[in-house]
Amino acid sequence: MGLQRGHGCGPGSVVALHSFTKVELLEGLLSYAGYEEIKPEGATDAGMFYTYFPRLGETLETPKPDSPVVIWMNGGPGSSSQIGSWTEIGPVECVNGTDGKQALKPREPVTGVGLSFTVPNNLTVNSTITAGKHFVQFFTQLFEGSLAPLKSNPLYIVGESFGGHYAPYFTWLLARQGVRISGMMIVDGWSYPEVQSQYYAAFLRSWGVAAGATVDRVLGQQANVALTIRQGNLEAASGLFDEVTGDNYPGEGRDPFEIWMNNNKKALGAPDFANFSSGNEIIYNAFKQDIPRSYADYVAEVAGQMPVLVINGQLDYIVNTEGVINELELKGLIDGQGGPWRLDGQMAGRVYKGKLTLAVVNLAGHTVPEYQPGPARDAIRHLLSNSSDWDN
Template sequence: MNHPTDFAVARLPNQTDALVSHLNGNYAGLIPSSTNKTLPEKYFFWYFPAPKKLNSSKLVVWLNGGPGCSSMEGLWTENGPFAFNDNGTMISNPNSWHLQANLLFVEQPVGTGFSMDESSSEFDLLALAQSFYTFLDTFVQVFKDTKNMDLYITGESYAGTYIPYISNRLLNAVVWSDGTPIQLKGIAMGNPQMDKSIQSDPAAAVSDFDFFNDAGFFKGANSSDIKKQAAALAEECRNLTMEQALQQPHNCYLAALLGPWYTATHTELGVGSTCFDPYHIDFQYPCGNVFNDHGYVKEGYMSDYLNTLEVQRAIHAIPQTSDEKIEWSECNNVQLNANANAPSATLLDRIISTQVNVLIYVGDRDSVCNYVGVERVLGNMTWGGAKGFNPTIASQPWILNASSAGMMRRERGLTYVRLFGSGHMVPADSPVAASALLAMLLSGSSNGGDSIQMPSGSKGGRRSLAECAAFLMVFIILVFS
């Protein structure tokens, strides 16, 4: 069994004294996610204990989605202690979640980031959940002070598929391998993919049209025709199978229909060069030039940094004596086959029934996992003995720093928050609000955001470089695989 000192990150390249003082130490490396000694699989993690003065007894796990997208994206561009400024200098993040709890980033499933896949064997969501339990069980045996901590599993996007399966596995296990009770207290999922049949199958075109229409995307003198086309395509796709959708324009993917129209009617970044960002429909990027877009340059800094030999040695992604670095990518193809598994939304009733707090939050400018689709998943979901939210109970304003930052529903152990003005990656777009959401989860209170001192004047980030560059590819993986 390893010791925490085996994973200690002494100093990162280009890390200043100020950045070091921002931390209560940090630990990174590879821990087994399977018991197969012939083909051992390992997950890469990066762990940031909370400040000593906080004396935190809570462990928050963060997962990015994909499937196959690295949680290093979350660490470096969303809610971790580190970030890059516009010129590539490493800086601290004043809204880092480690300032509220012990924070653990995990690259999973196997084949993601530094979590190398030795077997290349296909696996489903049940196997994924088992691998995560194996990893986390080993982690708490190494970092023994985390073993009795209250546990919270958080993440965004396709992590909305991972997290309920992982949580269900932890609840089934009841205890860690040494008999210590597992203290799963809450889960949080941002802009989550929870039911493919509603959110990404051909019928999702209906929700997507309703989202674009409700969000005010169709505006201007030249919008009436494209709106009619979009409505017609959505209706045509309503009852189609996957195979039939392949014969439809844009495979029933509404954003692909809208993209050319948007570019033809917008010139802010040049004639024929202005594309809208599906992860935040109010943002634009240069068409066909996303890798050079200044809005995504920070993801480029992250990728360059994590692909240096010195950094990979420092974080124990490779042996200290190795002269060969790993080719790290923000998103990879993984061997996950989720088609045989039930939608993750079907597991939430059981999770809620065990008194685990469930928080679902959605940035209302995201078209990928948009609020219309998420709310329809919730409307079709049964938990606590009833289906959906009670229609006779109105939504309440979600207040942050004395202003309405969104709308909230809380019923029968489930809390839902729709955030105004945020996109797919809420901690990047709305870091103060994201910190308040974490405080709400940890406190179990609807006004958790008002119970901590929130920084003012923080600015959000932009979409993920890898996710935007591979947007259509990811859609095809989710829908047609």
């Protein structure tokens, strides 16, 4: 989650807000990282961390006017967008070398954000609406300050997973304030829970993963999710959703990526007190009332204002494709027939068109770019070029 609150910031900690650190990750490959000030209620100090990767061959100081700026937000809620930056869509990835040590490997460039703090450090957000207020503050400070040279460049907002709440709402907020946005993308997005939650049994049955009593149990669980949402008991609905998906929050384990981030945080421009973790269970639990809320109306409204691309992994169970197709059909946003999507002569997936575009990526699970980077890159290229030709 791009709006994640960090840990360990005590009174007297000093962070240079409205500034950035320039880092040469590999020869000729630059990144910029820093903090912008936000003002959460009850906080005496707060900074939202970001990482910016310029287009290859460019610098922040000398961008080309047509170079797109992509703001990427992971979901959770409580997951850091540095996950997307370093394992999905950034220009480099953290890999294990033959000597057992971790190293950086070049990838194709986009952008990411994450690793933030508040004072006192026990404050947190608990809804997309509140997070949106913080995001607008962050966005305004960022493009009036550190990223001012990019203010007039084409802007795209992207949200993954629970980012299916963030992207449409944040895009809607910015557009209302007159910000020019060239497009929006949702990746494996959780936007209409009452509808999307009703296709888990169908997924299990159609892929031969389960049958009989197991499918019957899931049918009962998903029916309870929808009923509980309609009854307005949203926290209970979140718990039921976790049961039907097995998506109980994994906590804050010290995985290799977290270790690498903490070992290199100083080089990335983060202060010593910042303790990076991929996910924050406190935030996840704080959002229990928000997780089952629908943001599908915001998706529809944004789709009436700009190009919108939704991509979904064919094998994603948590946000399964059948649920996404039915969600978008119900809102009148796509034609349910769909057509082939070919990449270099090979079937990459299926594309559904309408008021927005849905691209289903073959053999991809949740977090499409991690599973199928080539088709994910091609999908993003379609959005950035506003191309409608998917059969190539």
